[in-house]
Amino acid sequence: MGKSLNTNLAKAKSGKNDEFYTQLSDIDKELKHYRNHFKDKVILCNCDDPRVSKFFHYFSYNFEKLGLKKLIATCYKSQDCDLFSQNKSEQAIFLEYNGDKNGDNFPNPEEIGIIPLQGDGDFRSKECIELLKQADIVVTNPPFSLFREYIAQLIEYDKKFLIIGHQNAITYKEVFQLIQEDKIWLGVDNGGTKWFQVNDDYDIATESRKKIENGQKYFSMGSIVWFTNLDIKKRHENLILYRTYNSEEYPTYDNYDAINVDKVADIPIDYAGVMGVPITFIDKYNPRQFEIIGITKAVGFHLRTKLYPQQVQVDTNGKRTLVTKLNDGATIKLNSAPKDKTYYVVDDKYYVQMYARVLIKRK
Known part of the structure; x- marks a missing residue:
């Protein structure tokens, strides 16, 4: 990894700069290999600000096509959680979407339940764990700084999942043992460079790793992989x-x-x-x-x-x-x-x- 990437990952590990929003193109490229897993399932995106999360966008706009049962997304209190405006919200929330009700195949505001949380929306909180228990499959981009803890929770509650992480996570003791025991494996679209939306004040020293599109700031990272325990054709190929x-x-x-x-x-x-x-x-x-x-x-x-x-x-x-x-x-x-x-x-x-x-x- 280059110096700039090491610097940014170090910031992520400190927990001060850990918000990387996955692009819709990368999500679609990977999730198309799992469509048979999603039918009649409750999907949880528990590290997502629904206002900017492309995971929430993907599942809500493809709800009927995938045959989902329910979509849940949680939002941290410190993020901009007002889904349908640019106003900041001091209240942590979770969103519940049960599909199109008026026949326009579009997730309208009146079709999405916005429920306040008592805590800050942290995936480790009791109320968020209760939402986790409802879920069949968890799909998200968890904080790099909490990756070990996050994946341990998924295993503890016996959840199916598809999550993004850095390739170096393979070498973590807790993660490698799960791979060795054939409890988790890598997804399909791994490695290469992926662009992540970041906050405007995110420091990117290397110009080639930075771009601005439609007023949004993006940071490129290499060696990003998908971790999952959903069966895929790829893992059976010699x-x-x-x-x-x-x-x-x-x-x-x-x-x-x-x-x-x-x-x-x-x-x-x-x-x-x-x-x-x-x-x-x-x-x-x-x-x-x-x-x-x-x-x-x-x-x-x-x-x-x-x-x-x-x-x-x-x-x-x-x-x-x-x-x-x-x-x-x-x-x-x-x-x-x-x-x-x-x-x-x-x-x-x-x-x-x-x-x-x-x-x-x-x-």
Whole structure:
């Protein structure tokens, strides 16, 4: 990720700048793969200001087409919750829509129930949990800063869901374990760049990540994925393998009993042992084709075969620093110091560390 994206994600984690509104085009592109799941279901969008939320827009305008039973959306007190005007509201609310009543196939104000909440509309509050209990499927873009807590709540209440998150969430202990247990997986339209509507005062340092359309400000983010537990055709499709194994192209880690695979497309067809692959593999994961053994980060540290003493980190500018970072992931031992990447020195031996790798094995 670039510096600007890291900065904005850091702000999101602090909870001060965590409002990213998903675009209707991205919602439609993904949700078209789940239409059979929505019939006769109660849909909850519980992290949405209905006045700007494209999730509420999508479901309300496609209510009859999808055959929905009910649509519920909750709104934080601090947001602009007045759906049909530009006035700010100090009252947290939830909206209930049961479909078209006057035959115009349009969600009119008189057809939408606007019910005040006693609290602030936080998804963790008791009254919002009661709304969650009514729902069959939750579809939304939850706060990045609360992603672990949000997904844990969905699992606790045994809810079906389709939500947006950052790809790095795959490496979170709580999320990775759910993926490994085949309780959640990735959706269809993952990765690439997506544009999110943000508040006018949202700071975007990089011009290429910013645009203004019809007076609205947008911020682009890469590595955004959909997390779900709704079954889709994609997760039953085998990944086509064509490469063959050789020890030079697929070095063995020095501290994990596995070989390194730099690209998902390069997974060898003839290797039966454990392989370390990029986390983007999860987007192609078919549980009938592969077994997930672990990951080369905190949740998988028990799989390490060795630990290193303090090492010298040498960056691309030649700066040398005493660190212990080499124990944070999978490493490869080199015969000589590389010239174009950061490396580590331990007892006059050279090592490089790989990005997070998912440890897999063919079935």
